[in-house]
Amino acid sequence: MLRFCFALVLSSLASVALADLSGPLRVIDGDTVVIGETRIRLHGIDAPEKAQFCGSRTAPMWPCGSWITGEVRARFDGRNARCAAVDIDKYGRTVARCEVAGEDLGAALVRGGLAFAYLDYSHDYLPQQAAAMQRGAGLHGAGVQSPADFRKAARRGHDAQHLAKAPDGCVIKGNISSRGNARIYHVPGQSWYGTTRISPAKGERWFCSEAEAQDAGWRRAQR
Structure with missing residues (x-):
């Protein structure tokens, strides 16, 4: 009986965490936002870490991670969003698709070159990434190390x-x-x-x- 009750509690918590969310966004970084008390990792995208730098043979080093955070905040912080949760990640964050003014937030960020399609988890935003690469939008052409590789090196x-x-x-x-x-x-x-x-x-x-x-x-x- 105790195990059953414990399982029921966990199921209830998961249901709450995976419920649809709406309200003003608070931007943490290029792929993480908060609505109310819920921390949300945007589904299908990956953005440079705040401490990450970009550069190449033809471009000087610059703090692309902090720049991305600032750009996303300037465009979306405080705006109302509707998010549909799809999962809970290993850090306990809600993974969700979010819309602002009817536009898919992940698609907007990838299309603007502010984030990459996170192919380990989804191919949903490959068309937007291809278009951004063709235009040289945002990070494309800036010599950026993939966020996943940056995190691996840090670990x-x-x-x-x-x-x-x-x-x-x-x-x-x-x-x-x-x-x-x-x-x-x-x-x-x-x-x-x-x-x-x-x-x-x-x-x-x-x-x-x-x-x-x-x-x-x-x-x-x-x-």
Whole structure:
């Protein structure tokens, strides 16, 4: 009887969590919002983490994660939304599809280049992503590491450890090669960024921009 009651309580809680939600949005980041007391992970999309930086050979490093959060807040924070829950994730968040003024929020973010289709969970927003890539909208063409890969690196302790030691906003690693004393800098998203350690005693240092690194005589790592 006790087990039955416990199961009934869990079932009731799940039903409440999976109920449709409506009300003003509070934006947490590019793919997470809150309505009332319910934290919602938007279904089928993935956006850069707040601490994530973007950049490429042709584009300087810039804080794309915080930029995305600001853009989504500017467009949707405080607006009324209707969300239909589809699941509960492993962190206890409600996973839901949300609409603002009749428009699918996930579709709008992917179409605007502010988030990616999260193909591990859904292919619903592939058409919007293809259109955004063709236009070069938002993040496309900005040298962004996929949010999933960024999180994996952080879980391994690489990026999390090294970013924690970096001065605010200065995440480019100036490394001195053990062979030939070549001065090479690594930017987030490159192959060896996560495993590169900075030793000031060896003359290694952090840079706040690629221009700063190049002016100091360092060259960008090839990968």
